[in-house]
Amino acid sequence: MITETQFQKELEALKENLLKMATLVEETIHDAVQSLVKRDSDLANQIFQREKQINEMELIIDEMCLKLLALRQPMAVDLRFITSAMKIITDLERMGDQAVNIAERALSLNQEPQLKPYIDLPRMAEIAQSMVKDVLDAFVNRDVQLARSVCERDDLVDGLNDQVVRELLTYMMSDPKTIPRAVHLMIVARCLERIADHATNIAEDIIFMVAALVIKHHADEKEKNV
Amino acid sequence: MITETQFQKELEALKENLLKMATLVEETIHDAVQSLVKRDSDLANQIFQREKQINEMELIIDEMCLKLLALRQPMAVDLRFITSAMKIITDLERMGDQAVNIAERALSLNQEPQLKPYIDLPRMAEIAQSMVKDVLDAFVNRDVQLARSVCERDDLVDGLNDQVVRELLTYMMSDPKTIPRAVHLMIVARCLERIADHATNIAEDIIFMVAALVIKHHADEKEKNV
Numbered sequence: 001m002i003t004e005t006q007f008q009k010e011l012e013a014l015k016e017n018l019l020k021m022a023t024l025v026e027e028t029i030h031d032a033v034q035s036l037v038k039r040d041s042d043l044a045n046q047i048f049q050r051e052k053q054i055n056e057m058e059l060i061i062d063e064m065c066l067k068l069l070a071l072r073q074p075m076a077v078d079l080r081f082i083t084s085a086m087k088i089i090t091d092l093e094r095m096g097d098q099a100v101n102i103a104e105r106a107l108s109l110n111q112e113p114q115l116k117p118y119i120d121l122p123r124m125a126e127i128a129q130s131m132v133k134d135v136l137d138a139f140v141n142r143d144v145q146l147a148r149s150v151c152e153r154d155d156l157v158d159g160l161n162d163q164v165v166r167e168l169l170t171y172m173m174s175d176p177k178t179i180p181r182a183v184h185l186m187i188v189a190r191c192l193e194r195i196a197d198h199a200t201n202i203a204e205d206i207i208f209m210v211a212a213l214v215i216k217h218h219a220d221e222k223e224k225n226v
Numbered sequence: 227m228i229t230e231t232q233f234q235k236e237l238e239a240l241k242e243n244l245l246k247m248a249t250l251v252e253e254t255i256h257d258a259v260q261s262l263v264k265r266d267s268d269l270a271n272q273i274f275q276r277e278k279q280i281n282e283m284e285l286i287i288d289e290m291c292l293k294l295l296a297l298r299q300p301m302a303v304d305l306r307f308i309t310s311a312m313k314i315i316t317d318l319e320r321m322g323d324q325a326v327n328i329a330e331r332a333l334s335l336n337q338e339p340q341l342k343p344y345i346d347l348p349r350m351a352e353i354a355q356s357m358v359k360d361v362l363d364a365f366v367n368r369d370v371q372l373a374r375s376v377c378e379r380d381d382l383v384d385g386l387n388d389q390v391v392r393e394l395l396t397y398m399m400s401d402p403k404t405i406p407r408a409v410h411l412m413i414v415a416r417c418l419e420r421i422a423d424h425a426t427n428i429a430e431d432i433i434f435m436v437a438a439l440v441i442k443h444h445a446d447e448k449e450k451n452v
Contacts, residue, residue, distance in 0.1 A: 066305065073299045079292065086309055087316055094427075169405060176399040183395065183412070190416070201320075 007072050011081070014064055015140045018085060021057040022136035025092050025099075026129045028054065029195060032099040033125035036106035036188065037118050044110070047103035054096035058089045080209055087205065088139060091198040095132065098191040098198075105184045105191075115171065115181045124160045124192040127153055131199035138203065144210050150203035157196035164189040233298050237307070240290055241366045244311060247283040248362035251318045251325075252355045254280065255421060258325040259351035262332035262414065263344045270336070273329035280322035284315045306435055313431065314365060317424040321358065324417040324424075331410045331417075341397065341407045350386045350418040353379055357425035364429065370436045376429040383422035390415040 028050045035044035065086045068074065074082060109115075131150045138146035168182040254276045261270035291312045294300065300308060335341075357376045364372035394408040 066309065069295060069309070070301055070305055075296055079296055083292065083295070083309065083312055087313060090313055090316065090427075165409070169409065172398060172405050173402040176402065179395055179398050179405075183391070186409070201316075 007068075007074075007078075010064075010068060010072070011078065014061070014068065014082070014085060017057070017061050017064065018088065018140065019136055021054065021061060021089065021092050022132055024050070024054055024057065025095050026132045028096060028099045029102075029125060029129050029132065029192075032102040032106065033122055033188075033192075035103055036109060037122055039106075039110045039114070041107055041110045044103040044106045047099055051096045051100045054093055058093040061089050062086060080212070084139070084205055084209055088136075088202050091202055092132075095195045095198050098195050101191045102188050105188050109181060109184050112181060115178055115185065116167075120160050120164050120167075121185070121188060121192070124157055124164070124189065124196075127157050127160075128192050128195045128199065131157075131196055131203075135199045135202045135206070138206050142206070142210050144207055147203040147206040147210075151200050151207075154196050154200040157193055161189045161193045233294075233300075233304075236290075236294060236298070237304065240287070240294065240308070240311060243283070243287050243290065244314065244366065245362055247280065247287060247315060247318050248358055250276070250280055250283065251321050252358045254322060254325045255328075255351060255355050255358070255418075258328040258332065259348055259414075259418075261329055262335060263348055265332075265336045265340070267333055267336045270329040270332040273325055277322045277326045280319055284319045287315050288312060306438070310365070310431055310435055314362070314428050317428055318358075321421045321424050324421050327417045328414050331414050335407060335410050338407060341404055341411065342393075346386050346390050346393075347411070347414060347418065350383055350390070350415065350422075353383050353386075354418050354421045354425065357383075357422055357429075361425045361428045361432070364432050368432070368436055370433055373429040373432040373436075377426050377433075380422050380426040383419055387415050387419045 028047060031043055031050070032047050034040065035047065065082050068082050069079075072078075131153050134146050135150045137143065138150065165186055168186055171178045172182045254273060257269055257276070258273050260266065261273065291308050294308050295305075298304075357379050360372050361376045363369065364376065391412055394412055397404045398408045
């Protein structure tokens with residue numbers, strides 16, 4: 001017979017793995033952008049290996065979740081937590097894809113003279129990283145307020161992206177030779193914007209999940225009082 | 227007591243709803259691109275309403291899956307099918323977001339003279355739509371061959387995207403006035419490429435899911451023979 005404590009231990013292990021995967025993703029985003037900013041193609045090349053690790057972690061956690069569902073048959077809160085975890089790891093894995101995309105652009109850009117000093121892109125990356133970190137913390141702690149703050153930061157990233165695009169358009173219009181490099185940089189900005197979108201998607205799911213649990217809890221209370 | 231037939235009926239209802247959602251997404255992608263090609267801003271405006279319907283369907287199907295997991299406690303094949311369905315509807319919902327993105331670009335572009343006849347973009351859209359349709363058929367029928375053909379079509383879409391980007395770069399370099407419109411069109415191409423990516427992600431999951439089932443089945447057979 002399985003004790004509740006064992007099930008709780010398994011849930012804790014799941015949470016730990018989720019946070020570990022998020023940290024790996026966060027570092028990968030950071031290094032991908034650094035490979036561009038520092039013009040470090042060796043670092044860019046390391047991103048591809050890192051992405052494989054992220055993909056492996058996705059499979060491991062997915063398997064953990066399936067086992068929990070099959071063997072523990074969790075109800076209500078735990079069921080929602082596990083199915084949400086399965087969706088979150090897909091988002092994390094796709095953030096890894098975006099980091100690879102950035103590294104690929106860095107490899108191209110590092111072969112040409114630098115178009116401009118990179119100021120907004122590292123700023124975007126920093127916010128996006130903080131969103132990844134906080135949204136996973138919000139998830140494991142069911143912290144709606146933190147999840148909301150992640151959604152708010154998405155507007156900052158979108159604003160910076162618009163700014164980057166406007167600035168690059170000016171470069172492109174005044175000197176057509178800059179166009180290929182400017183397009184690469186626009187795509188890097190868009191990758192960071194997409195990473196922020198993934199974090200926001202998770203944050204919205206958390207807000208929805210906790211709200212649904214509150215409503216469900218109220219309904220259960222009412223039922224008890226009938 | 228719940229009979230197996232009832233559970234099978236519920237699974238069938240889930241499949242029907244998945245296919246319905248996929249059809250809605252497919253039509254929305256089609257109309258978003260048509261709103262650009264036919265310069266029809268009324269049609270572009272309808273996409274926003276359509277996306278809300280897609281989001282609602284996601285919630286309904288998600289709820290169906292949770293209920294199946296909680297009340298039927300499915301094992302092995304069915305468990306994997308239901309958790310995969312929960313991930314697939316997230317992909318379908320994000321395709322809806324991309325269609326909205328295209329409609330927004332169409333609304334901007336329709337206010338200015340047309341930069342060039344659209345030939346590759348409708349072609350990309352057509353392939354992306356076929357991928358959405360086929361990948362859902364592959365999922366409900368566990369058709370690995372069809373899933374593989376979806377993955378193959380992703381290369382076609384990527385190739386067309388590269389072609390669109392190259393062509394637009396030529397426009398931009400020869401006449402800077404075309405740059406803002408060309409950037410809008412690049413983003414439309416990228417949205418279609420992302421839709422194809424989502425379909426490919428689903429296809430890869432199907433191939434993985436069926437392979438895992440085959441391995442699991444062999445292991446079970448071996449166990450029986452011990």
